[in-house]
Amino acid sequence: MERLLARDRDAVSEALNRIDDARPGQREKALELLGALERAARFPGPPRVGVTGAPGAGKSSLLDAIVRTLRASGETLGIVAVDPSSRRTGGALLGDRIRVRSGASDPGVFFRSMAARERLGGVADATRPGVTVLAAAFDWVFVETVGVGQSETDVATLVDTLVYVAQPGAGDLLQFMKAGILEVPDVFVVNKADLGAAAARTAGELAAGLGLGSRDTASGWTPPILLVSARDGTGISELVEALRAHRRQLESSGTLEARRARGKEVFVQETLERRYGSYGTALLSGSAGIACRVREARDASAFALVLALGREIEDALRKPLP
Amino acid sequence: MSDEVAGRASKRDRPWVFRTYSGHTSARASNELYRKNLAKGQTGLSVAFDLPTQTGYDSDHPLARGEVGKVGVPISHLEDMCALFESIPLERMNTSMTINATAAWLLALYVAAAEHQGADARLLQGTTQNDIVKEYLSRGTYVFPPEPSLRLISDMVAYTVDAIPKWNPINVCSYHLQEAGATPVQEIAYAMATAIAVLDAVRARRDVPKEKIPSVVSRISFFLNAGIRFIEETCKCRAMAELWDEITRERYGVEDPKARLFRYGVQVNSLGLTEAQPENNVIRIVLEALGVTLSKRARCRALQLPAWNEALGLPRPFDQQWSLRIQQILAYETDLLEYADLFDGSPVVAAKVAELKESARNELDKVLGMGGAIAAVENAYMKQRLVEAHTARVRAIETGKLPIVGVNVYQEHEPSPLLAGSQSILTVDESAEREQIERLRAFRAKRNAKDVEVALRNLRDAAANRTNVMPASIGAAHSGVTTGEWADTLRALFGEYRAPTGVTGVRVAEGEASSAATDRARAHVRRVSAQLGRPLKILVGKPGLDGHSNGAEQIAVKARDVGMEVVYEGIRLTPAEIVQSARDEGVHVIGLSILSGSHGVLVIDVMERLRKAGLGHLPVVVGGIIPDSDAERLRAAGVRRVYTPKDFDLARIMEEIAELVAESPAAA
Numbered sequence: 001m002e003r004l005l006a007r008d009r010d011a012v013s014e015a016l017n018r019i020d021d022a023r024p025g026q027r028e029k030a031l032e033l034l035g036a037l038e039r040a041a042r043f044p045g046p047p048r049v050g051v052t053g054a055p056g057a058g059k060s061s062l063l064d065a066i067v068r069t070l071r072a073s074g075e076t077l078g079i080v081a082v083d084p085s086s087r088r089t090g091g092a093l094l095g096d097r098i099r100v101r102s103g104a105s106d107p108g109v110f111f112r113s114m115a116a117r118e119r120l121g122g123v124a125d126a127t128r129p130g131v132t133v134l135a136a137a138f139d140w141v142f143v144e145t146v147g148v149g150q151s152e153t154d155v156a157t158l159v160d161t162l163v164y165v166a167q168p169g170a171g172d173l174l175q176f177m178k179a180g181i182l183e184v185p186d187v188f189v190v191n192k193a194d195l196g197a198a199a200a201r202t203a204g205e206l207a208a209g210l211g212l213g214s215r216d217t218a219s220g221w222t223p224p225i226l227l228v229s230a231r232d233g234t235g236i237s238e239l240v241e242a243l244r245a246h247r248r249q250l251e252s253s254g255t256l257e258a259r260r261a262r263g264k265e266v267f268v269q270e271t272l273e274r275r276y277g278s279y280g281t282a283l284l285s286g287s288a289g290i291a292c293r294v295r296e297a298r299d300a301s302a303f304a305l306v307l308a309l310g311r312e313i314e315d316a317l318r319k320p321l322p
Numbered sequence: 323m324s325d326e327v328a329g330r331a332s333k334r335d336r337p338w339v340f341r342t343y344s345g346h347t348s349a350r351a352s353n354e355l356y357r358k359n360l361a362k363g364q365t366g367l368s369v370a371f372d373l374p375t376q377t378g379y380d381s382d383h384p385l386a387r388g389e390v391g392k393v394g395v396p397i398s399h400l401e402d403m404c405a406l407f408e409s410i411p412l413e414r415m416n417t418s419m420t421i422n423a424t425a426a427w428l429l430a431l432y433v434a435a436a437e438h439q440g441a442d443a444r445l446l447q448g449t450t451q452n453d454i455v456k457e458y459l460s461r462g463t464y465v466f467p468p469e470p471s472l473r474l475i476s477d478m479v480a481y482t483v484d485a486i487p488k489w490n491p492i493n494v495c496s497y498h499l500q501e502a503g504a505t506p507v508q509e510i511a512y513a514m515a516t517a518i519a520v521l522d523a524v525r526a527r528r529d530v531p532k533e534k535i536p537s538v539v540s541r542i543s544f545f546l547n548a549g550i551r552f553i554e555e556t557c558k559c560r561a562m563a564e565l566w567d568e569i570t571r572e573r574y575g576v577e578d579p580k581a582r583l584f585r586y587g588v589q590v591n592s593l594g595l596t597e598a599q600p601e602n603n604v605i606r607i608v609l610e611a612l613g614v615t616l617s618k619r620a621r622c623r624a625l626q627l628p629a630w631n632e633a634l635g636l637p638r639p640f641d642q643q644w645s646l647r648i649q650q651i652l653a654y655e656t657d658l659l660e661y662a663d664l665f666d667g668s669p670v671v672a673a674k675v676a677e678l679k680e681s682a683r684n685e686l687d688k689v690l691g692m693g694g695a696i697a698a699v700e701n702a703y704m705k706q707r708l709v710e711a712h713t714a715r716v717r718a719i720e721t722g723k724l725p726i727v728g729v730n731v732y733q734e735h736e737p738s739p740l741l742a743g744s745q746s747i748l749t750v751d752e753s754a755e756r757e758q759i760e761r762l763r764a765f766r767a768k769r770n771a772k773d774v775e776v777a778l779r780n781l782r783d784a785a786a787n788r789t790n791v792m793p794a795s796i797g798a799a800h801s802g803v804t805t806g807e808w809a810d811t812l813r814a815l816f817g818e819y820r821a822p823t824g825v826t827g828v829r830v831a832e833g834e835a836s837s838a839a840t841d842r843a844r845a846h847v848r849r850v851s852a853q854l855g856r857p858l859k860i861l862v863g864k865p866g867l868d869g870h871s872n873g874a875e876q877i878a879v880k881a882r883d884v885g886m887e888v889v890y891e892g893i894r895l896t897p898a899e900i901v902q903s904a905r906d907e908g909v910h911v912i913g914l915s916i917l918s919g920s921h922g923v924l925v926i927d928v929m930e931r932l933r934k935a936g937l938g939h940l941p942v943v944v945g946g947i948i949p950d951s952d953a954e955r956l957r958a959a960g961v962r963r964v965y966t967p968k969d970f971d972l973a974r975i976m977e978e979i980a981e982l983v984a985e986s987p988a989a990a
Contacts, residue, residue, distance in 0.1 A: 010935075020856045021855035089885050090848070090885040092857075092887045093878060094887060095823055101820055104903075111907075112907060231467065231817075
């Protein structure tokens, strides 16, 4: 852990392997490590940014451009990229690394690909723990996932800022508007701005869609719609500036803390649900009960809570039926 | 000679141009080889460049390490080019150059070398391959993004149409698509889409007036593959000739039928050449040559035949001579060239041609509907279709549905006397790289630095201002600019590109994915994964400059299908990048693929770096065209398994990899 906090790359990699180890006994050790990391971390820590969007929108190339910009100002990055697994074979092809080339031999950039495994959305079980590990060692943490509708909301709970990448002329916008997905992201990016009019049209559609939607304006943040081109670099520095601005706004308005607390709640609920099923979580009065317990234990880390509440469930399960 | 024999001889058609794809070690060594080949009756040259030259690096660049002179000749500057053609009068030669991303530069060097010989550039004849689309799809020696690449191509077309009117500025390649697994329909459709992308770009130029378009169209040539299904291949060539005639008339309004002629050269199939019982490849090559020569209406203009033993390593002069003799016997001894078209009027052939044309039209329309060849590169559509088609082929070989004599059927054989002796393949002398670098440094030291600076500024200005880069490039060649300097100047302006790998979206049909062997491998992977605590994770990548990614892609797809999590890293990786990926990604095993013969240097470098990074415990397996003696060296350096083309049973390979991981410390 000391090595990790000292930003030792080998330690980062080892920790990421450990949090993904499902062997009996290893899980608990992983949760302990993660809990200790969260305790050692000072709030608010590095910005955590999610990048999502439909396949082909150019998320990876956009990330590549962001890497270049942040590296130019000397900041380091840890990146998690999640790809779906084959439902049939359990295997996965993780091909994003290839397109985020700028960090390929740069010690200031750490890239870990993850397979979503049995999870349908764009988040793997190891993603949130992975974010915690990377947050201990880098100045920025990015999570890249494919947007398949539901995953936007999933990712939103484990990052501070969610970037949605749209591409010109994509027909998916209307679908997303209907599904209410457009209410989630904090920054909208229309990539491939070098295509000209088509990009401007998509940005216009987005603006109209957002105007109609019921955005929570209490936060005081109006999601910007940025025209960028990962190819020729247009708008990339503006995008990075928007990420910084959103972070400042989260801090000054005090919403960052609330957002992290909400993320913690969801993580604990979901992890327990996945591990013990609805039968197990019912022993803690279901998700509402778990949410209550999480809120009560404000200072405990999400991982310590999973560990503690999990033990409670296991104990309850072991009791003979009356 | 009897009158009858003499009469037949006078009626014969002129044969196609005989070439052999060759070049290695150095300009001087390649020049010697060319002169010898010409003396043996070869009628044209086909220059193979080494990978640094193809990807725009000087021989002393770090990425060039281990690659100099390996798969072709290193050409870093004008003196190299002059040495390559010493005592070969370029005014009378017909030279085909397999060069793409840096084609404008190599043509500039060729023109400059011709001018050195005192030749008139207007009389030069030959071809620059210059098809960037298939580089993104299959061959991997691209440098710049699609748009500036297309612009360089159209610069060359616009330049040569006036300045070198007998030059074919682009050879649209369906060859490499078939090597990447394309079906005949895909080959036809994607080649036509590429030709359309180039012609549309040329047509949009202000410096090419409308009345020039027919001359431009008449200089577009094609480079085809010919596989073992030689009847279908004959039909494919006829279908392409008809389609090209239609497209050039309909889309570009070319009225003169002669300008609409489909002109093409061929290298017959390498994909189907086997490492097992390699002598059988001679028969395959003969049959494939028939496929592109039998039909007079669709006969190739130039032919290159691979050597029978190229799946084993670099062919020797003897092996190349054998392939040349096939062409000579076909053209001079048989009566092939004495008849009108043999297939005109055949309802069977007509039906097959019509069927291919219709399917190809549909596929072409699909690509055009997406915005054309470039769009279908960027969205990975074409690449995914190719990987799918190739996967289907590999599966068919694995399951025995596609019989390959000596490989999956009739494996019993007598020991081949042809393979006896340690000299049964050509090895490039290890000193070649060092000597080439010495020549390069001496050249740099004696040139005029001021001239070079001015020439590079002119090049940059031309590229930035959208003026044709050809005159500035020829000027740069004369001023002593090097290959790396030319490419770096354009890299700074255009940026570099990574093409989509196409593997992530590949769908494998249920029936093809399942077989007893695959199921067994899958169960094995599951067991090992449980032992590891997480799914077995493998890194698949290609170190070095070689871009032939088909093998690595098939391994990646198969690994996914047996349940592994696969970090596919693609091509052109440095050993340092591979080691960083292996650590960051937390993989359990590394698979490297190399076809360029540079495995010695690169793989051993990876092994050393892994050890230094404390990752020496990770098992490494290597696949590629690797002669036995090299395999021995790799194993001695710690490589756990070496796979060559004869290892067609991918499920078995996967089982072995899983076993290696099970034995490694990670599983403890």
